[in-house]
Amino acid sequence: MLRQFGRKVRKDWIRNRSLYLLVLPVIIFYLLFHYKPMYGALIAFKDYSPALGFSGSPWVGLDNFVRFFDGIYFWRLLRNTVLLSFYNILFGFPAPIILALLLNEVKNEKFKRLTQTITYLPHFISMIVVAGMITNFCMTTGLINDIIVFFGGEASPLLQNPKLYRTIYVASSIWQQVGWGSIIYLSALSGVDSQLYEAAAIDGAGKWKQLLHVTLPGITPTIVIMLIMQIGRAMSMGHEKTILLYNSATYETADIISSYVYRIGLLEQDWSYSTAIGLFNSLINLVLIILANRVSKRLTETSLW
């Protein structure tokens, strides 16, 4: 058995030696910039200090995790992360599907292309610029307040208001991604067999029935795959947008796990503690994506792996 395997390896080595040599830099890259940090994440179980180094720092078991779970911010962070993510999926996930369905009904090619061109555009604008625009528009003298005043409301610094933070975050995310996100559904829609529509029409199905019985089943696999990926990323809400938009007045609703990790780790340099929180977050992400994948496999026979 072992000898057989040895022979296989030798044969493979003779045949593919140069190929392995070719991929070696790639392997080294992954080791150095993906797996070494994973190993480095073990400082979550240590009391790491740069002076002592990785091996010199003492092990402390689960102390850092316990400190996080017992800490005053734990529930707030968890709630904020889950809620922001939930709203982002609740409103952000259907938006591109609806857009794709609407676009699919447009008969005028020119208008269709114009809509696509313009709705894709925000995707390419950098987060810094988007955040800059949001900040400016939300100022007391900004565009949004001008509109609020026009309709008889009262101007206020919107980004200082914790109650509005999630709305601003989710709405601007939809603005950024709705067009771009629709591409994938449009391509799925174009793959739906047009004969099915004709057959349905002959059977007397109206537009609405066609949507329910032909279109939606046709793009369900795509929807499911996208939903799995989104749920798998649910807890990894990016810190980038958050740290650009939040401020101490809105921490109450805005501070999420990843932004907390950033603040505690990179700004306050509490290395072990922040790594532990990050690791906790990564593990939840892994579990979420595995669960979502399993559920979808059972329900729809569509899965990531």
Place this chain on the structure above:
Amino acid sequence: MKVRRSLGERIFQVCNYIILSALIVICIYPIWYVVMASFSDSNALMSHSGLLLAPLDFTVNAYKKVFENPMLIKGYANTLFILVVGVTLNMIMTSLGAYFLSRKNVLFMKPIMLFIVFTMFFEGGIIPFYLNLKDLHLTNSLWGLIIPFMIQTRNMIILRTAFSAVPESLIEAARIDGAGHITILTKIVLPLSKAMLAVIVLYYGVHIWNSWFWASAILRDRELYPIQLILREILLQNDMSSMAIGGDTGTQDAISQSIRYATIVVATVPILCVYPFLQKHFAKGTMVGAVKE
């Protein structure tokens, strides 16, 4: 087959056009506002409220101020350096990996694939990543923004799909003629995958142009700042000192508004210039990326 349209359907069509038109306005108007505000006189802008359809007292003063800022020029140069060197290295590494992953009859393909794909689902986190960069002496250097980001796994998987589409017979024939893998990659596989290569170049390029987080985490010298960090200072940290504007605070404040908008325009124009190409090619990538791995 022409089906007679019912009344309901016609109403739907009208509503559909109205909804989509509204969406167009929502998507384009903030951008339009920024451009118009950047060409506006700052005092007029300050006292103006509500929607802006055209520049108020057209002026290019804000742009003059923006280009007088040496940091902005410096930021442009830094980003350009990262862009040119980074995209080149990215493409070399990503092609190597994608080529390997597209080969057949390789004994250790599965474990290596798993080794790579696993990193899409689990990672050490930003803190260990940062400490690792420090360990490797990549902090406070532009190389720290290039080398650790040479491969994005997603892009490599997309490229692999394109490479897999190259007919195996072509590659086998070249092998029999004694061609090595480097020759096959550069002479056969890459030329046949030009469209997808363009997409990946654009993906990496836009990503580099827009990225800022790791730059803010590892760079200490302002001399090294890429354009997005300079932008961040001007837009979000209210640090107008870098603009070196004289005069009393009143005018400073007034000028700053239109300068902010002008800075946004200056930093976004390069993306808008390549946008027509982006739109055509980018869509291809998203569709391939959706194909199950």
